[in-house]
Amino acid sequence: MNRLLVTLLLTSAAVASAQACRARASWPTESWPQALVTATDKTKGLEDFAFTLVGKPEERLGYRTEGLVVVKNGAIVYEKYARGFDATKPHLSWSVAKSVSSTLLGVAVQEGLASLDDSLCKHLPEYANDPVVCAITTRQLVSFGSGLQWQEEYEDKGYQVSSVIAMLFGVGHKDQVKHVLTHRKLREPGTQFVYSTGDAHVVGTVAKRALTAKFGPDAFWTKLFEPIGMKSAVFEEDASGNVLGGSFVYATPRDYAKLGYLMLNEGCWNDQRILPVGWVQQATSVSAVFKSNRGDCSGQKLPATEFQLPCEDTPNGFMWWLNKPPADGKEKPWKDAPDDTYAALGHWGQRIIVIPSEDLVIVRTGDDRDGSIPVNELVKNVLPLVKP
């Protein structure tokens, strides 16, 4: 009997410990504490790298950083803006929005309003008669594993073959979730990684449907953005009210850093659990979908008129990119960054980089039209700034 009691006590202590939030001296809900590194020998290398001014502005050359914020041990240690931006101006996230949508799905799970095993049709009942859509679970969707054919092309290949451009600005723009879900099934759900802004739009909309049913139309703000102090957060929708969860979130760099800080603190904020226990661990582990099939890595190039799945070399969890080897015998993508580094990455160089082992969050916004700023080089140039 005594043994049973001890076992019960130990079990509940273990559960309580697993659920406990990390203690911090302060939380930046209102504003970030500052401990700025001012020594030019420490900042010069980073600034020479990140704030390159090459050619004329209209030529769009170099790494055109517009905001850079570095948070170490819960305080801003570096902050700089350029090209007309300042600490108050929200910046477009592009695909960083995908990680925001994933996090909002986590909030819905924490609130008991969604589960990773839910069929999409539970949250999108208008597709209840569509067996292709109903066969997809939220876990598969948030792992880029819907199995739908998607051509994630941007400016390079011709606008007419881009599923994204057609969705955002063309034939699909009025009901973007419908545009996504009427694409044909390419593979069984959960068996093929296909990086897709479409999947992320649907994740955002599932999170919206789940949360707003209970908490009203501003649920994203009342359940995530406001509790962590992301006062500048804007999340756009299409004309049908679908959340544009793959592309269109805006916030200031300081506020993006708060999202990184929430992840760094394993989904807790000021002793309040925002994300479920273990969510961050799952979201930043290589997904089963990615492990299953990361694209056509044969090296064989098909003619431009044919559909070819890109080979993805950076592993992904729940719409967070990971510094892990993509396959046995391969190297991790960011060789100078610690193994536990993970990131939200967006077009033209938007980045939220989290390094738990360094207690570090790096946010970089920019407008790189000449090749996006590499994560590895950015981390490599930030690390000397925060080392004693």
Place this chain on the structure above:
Amino acid sequence: MNARALFLFGALALAGCAQDDAKLRTYANNDLELSVGNAAKMSCTCLFVMQMDEAYCKDWVRASPNVARFFVDKEKKVVTSSAFISWTAKAHYVDDKRGCVLE
């Protein structure tokens, strides 16, 4: 004979699948339509969400082909774009949480 026909049918179906699998999908948009949609939406968010000035936004939304022109109604927070008269698009600012929407 029947078995042979069935085999032939199956083989053709498989070949059809394989071919279909490799087909690149195209969307019924022309460049002008996409260009005005991009200009209206992105100018709206650049001006009213990101709070940048018109000079910055004009350069930021510049895309190829660079044919779309946009017109801003600052009072109503509406951006209309057009190219060669017949192609137009409109985006409007909703509020400080939901930014702009392409109509």
